[in-house]
Amino acid sequence: MAPVLPVVLPLQPRIRLAQGLWLLSWLLALAGGLTLLCSGHLLVQLWHLGTFLAPSCPFPALPQTALAAGAMALGTGLGGAGASQASLDAARYPPWRGVLSPLLVVGTAAGGGLLALALGLTLVLPASLHQGLEEGLEAALAHYKDTEVPGHCQAKRLMDELQLRYHCCGRHGYKDWFGVQWVSNRYLDPSDQDVVDRIQSNVEGLYLIDGVPFSCCNPHSPRPCLQSQLSDPYAHPLFDPRQPNLNLWAQGCHEVLLGHLQGLSGTLGSTLAVTFLLQALVLLGLRYLQTALEGLGGVIDGEGETQGYLFPGGLRDVLKTAWLQGGTAHKPAPEETPPEEEPRKEDLPEA
Amino acid sequence: MALLKVKFDQKKRVKLAQGLWLMNWLSVLAGIVLFSLGLFLKIELRKRSEVMNNSESHFVPNSLIGVGVLSCVLNSLAGKICYDALDPAKYAKWKPWLKPYLAVCVLFNAILFLVALCCFLLRGSLETTLAYGLKNGMKYYRDTDTPGRCFMKKTIDMLQIEFRCCGNNGFRDWFEIQWISNRYLDFSSKEVKDRIKSNVDGRYLVDGVPFSCCNPSSPRPCIQYQLTNNSAHYSYDHQTEELNLWLQGCRAALLSYYSSLMNSMGVVTLLVWLFEVSITAGLRYLHTALENVSNPEDPECESEGWLLEKSVPETWKAFVESCKKLGKSNQVEVEGADAGQAPEAG
Numbered sequence: 001m002a003p004v005l006p007v008v009l010p011l012q013p014r015i016r017l018a019q020g021l022w023l024l025s026w027l028l029a030l031a032g033g034l035t036l037l038c039s040g041h042l043l044v045q046l047w048h049l050g051t052f053l054a055p056s057c058p059f060p061a062l063p064q065t066a067l068a069a070g071a072m073a074l075g076t077g078l079g080g081a082g083a084s085q086a087s088l089d090a091a092r093y094p095p096w097r098g099v100l101s102p103l104l105v106v107g108t109a110a111g112g113g114l115l116a117l118a119l120g121l122t123l124v125l126p127a128s129l130h131q132g133l134e135e136g137l138e139a140a141l142a143h144y145k146d147t148e149v150p151g152h153c154q155a156k157r158l159m160d161e162l163q164l165r166y167h168c169c170g171r172h173g174y175k176d177w178f179g180v181q182w183v184s185n186r187y188l189d190p191s192d193q194d195v196v197d198r199i200q201s202n203v204e205g206l207y208l209i210d211g212v213p214f215s216c217c218n219p220h221s222p223r224p225c226l227q228s229q230l231s232d233p234y235a236h237p238l239f240d241p242r243q244p245n246l247n248l249w250a251q252g253c254h255e256v257l258l259g260h261l262q263g264l265s266g267t268l269g270s271t272l273a274v275t276f277l278l279q280a281l282v283l284l285g286l287r288y289l290q291t292a293l294e295g296l297g298g299v300i301d302g303e304g305e306t307q308g309y310l311f312p313g314g315l316r317d318v319l320k321t322a323w324l325q326g327g328t329a330h331k332p333a334p335e336e337t338p339p340e341e342e343p344r345k346e347d348l349p350e351a
Numbered sequence: 352m353a354l355l356k357v358k359f360d361q362k363k364r365v366k367l368a369q370g371l372w373l374m375n376w377l378s379v380l381a382g383i384v385l386f387s388l389g390l391f392l393k394i395e396l397r398k399r400s401e402v403m404n405n406s407e408s409h410f411v412p413n414s415l416i417g418v419g420v421l422s423c424v425l426n427s428l429a430g431k432i433c434y435d436a437l438d439p440a441k442y443a444k445w446k447p448w449l450k451p452y453l454a455v456c457v458l459f460n461a462i463l464f465l466v467a468l469c470c471f472l473l474r475g476s477l478e479t480t481l482a483y484g485l486k487n488g489m490k491y492y493r494d495t496d497t498p499g500r501c502f503m504k505k506t507i508d509m510l511q512i513e514f515r516c517c518g519n520n521g522f523r524d525w526f527e528i529q530w531i532s533n534r535y536l537d538f539s540s541k542e543v544k545d546r547i548k549s550n551v552d553g554r555y556l557v558d559g560v561p562f563s564c565c566n567p568s569s570p571r572p573c574i575q576y577q578l579t580n581n582s583a584h585y586s587y588d589h590q591t592e593e594l595n596l597w598l599q600g601c602r603a604a605l606l607s608y609y610s611s612l613m614n615s616m617g618v619v620t621l622l623v624w625l626f627e628v629s630i631t632a633g634l635r636y637l638h639t640a641l642e643n644v645s646n647p648e649d650p651e652c653e654s655e656g657w658l659l660e661k662s663v664p665e666t667w668k669a670f671v672e673s674c675k676k677l678g679k680s681n682q683v684e685v686e687g688a689d690a691g692q693a694p695e696a697g
Contacts, residue, residue, distance in 0.1 A: 225562045
């Protein structure tokens with residue numbers, strides 16, 4: 001039953017290991033903090049853009065998982081820094097001996113698991129944004145006129161503010177507004193022949209016009225904004241088709257929002273990857289330090305060489321030991337536990 | 352009678368020096384904060400200098416920057432002095448400089464107080480600059496082909512969208528100027544010809560506003576043209592309609608923005624001033640306490656520290672006397688020479 005991946009650690013390399021581990025732990029804490037900030041920022045952005053993302057879209061799960069993973073990484077980093085600093089000081093190490101094992105288990109299982117899950121979500125979820133934004137923006141455009149309907153009365157204001165802030169118009173372009181009735185019936189004059197004609201001209205009885213709301217206007221245009229009769233080339237004389245059309249925003253809000261959110265999740269993904277790498281290194285280093293110091297019986301300054309290892313025996317032995325320990329936990333029999341400890345102690349002199 | 356006398360033993364002196372050292376370094380940080388506040392205000396004023404006709408006064412941010420730098424320099428010097436005060440050998444070389452240094456500190460505190468007052472009081476000049484600048488800006492709104500003014504339309508539009516305002520004092524300011532360039536007017540149309548003929552200067556005036564005046568919170572699509580004509584729009588009354596356009600004028604909006612900025616900077620400067628006054632007082636106590644150590648060989652002895660050696664009226668009298676003596680110093684010497692010769696002759 002040879003230990004898995006043993007490394008001989010005399011005093012000097014042990015000290016180097018502890019110092020390097022201290023530095024890595026603080027870097028891990030920093031990376032965990034950065035992940036927390038990034039996922040917090042993404043959550044705030046999603047909260048602001050909530051109306052334009054369909055409720056069935058699973059994308060918000062990504063920053064929530066990343067938030068939890070970042071918090072765990074921060075905790076692991078701080079714990080690792082404390083443990084590695086204590087391992088250099090004989091007086092402060094004993095209280096940390098009991099803490100290290102649970103810290104390693106929680107760090108590997110919960111922390112590593114959350115980070116791996118968050119990384120997986122970063123690769124999978126941004127694809128669902130496309131469909132979620134399509135549905136959300138379609139609903140927003142349809143409810144633009146419903147300023148008197150409870151539940152949708154903010155839709156107009158939010159859509160106008162979105163177009164003004166993100167410099168976009170419609171879903172994929174300004175022509176999306178031609179297919180939606182965006183003028184409320186309350187402000188349509190039923191006695192006006194033009195209104196009646198338009199309503200009768202389509203199956204659903206919608207008042208469709210070839211005009212856009214004011215928030216689509218581009219301030220960079222040299223001419224006062226043309227919002228109505230956009231399909232009629234003769235409605236606005238002196239319109240020069242050779243000049244680039246700066247009248248309205250050219251981009252659709254779908255592309256703009258998709259690019260914005262995908263960029264944020266890409267940044268979050270890179271911070272998660274760096275945190276994952278650092279956490280793996282810190283946990284490995286802590287395990288080696290712990291087993292090396294256990295070999296000395298908890299005496300820090302011992303000049304003797306000890307071995308650090310990952311597991312005391314091969315994987316099968318680890319599982320067997322864990323299974324037996326779980327079994328003896330149900331039947332409290334103190335005479336059985338010493339035979340369990342002796343085979344493990346025999347391993348050390350063998351190596 | 353000394354002003355505010357306090358007895359100091361060795362421990363108290365050491366504590367005072369250490370406390371002052373810490374406070375001085377904190378106030379270096381405060382100086383950096385003042386510097387960055389001044390820089391921020393300067394950048395904000397520059398960003399909108401186009402609507403202020405490039406003639407806005409940069410006195411407040413410049414003075415904040417200057418005071419911040421001065422505070423950093425003076426306080427780091429004071430920190431060094433306090434650090435050396437604990438060692439008699441090092442302190443001896445600072446001794447002759449302390450009195451003039453304290454005078455400089457008092458002067459600096461007075462300047463700091465004046466700068467804080469300026470932050471609160473100089474709003475009036477900003478108001479007139481804004482009124483004039485916005486009026487010109489609106490006049491040049493249509494000049495999108497004139498080099499040097501072609502960005503005015505974009506600037507005014509972005510300003511009205513960002514600050515949620517319309518016009519100089521209100522949206523009716525747009526009715527009085529021609530904001531649609533002649534280039535986009537169809538001079539063959541009768542309506543255009545009528546409007547141009549209807550006023551003396553031959554301008555095309557409309558009762559309409561640019562799109563950037565529109566308020567997104569309005570329940571109805573924005574009404575920009577024929578604002579005073581109720582019959583042009585269904586179910587519209589221009590006198591009771593409040594949500595259609597932004598009601599605030601841009602002058603009031605910009606003024607309140609800059610006022611709140613300068614007020615908060617004034618408050619921060621006042622707090623820093625209070626801190627500096629306490630540091631100067633502490634430094635004066637340390638100075639007098641160390642001066643009054645009666646027996647230089649025995650560092651443990653007690654000494655007294657005070658703010659002024661005599662009471663305020665007496666100190667002022669002594670100061671005036673010394674100023675007069677400076678002026679009369681030559682005459683005193685001549686009289687002394689005469690008096691010296693007279694007894695010799697006599």
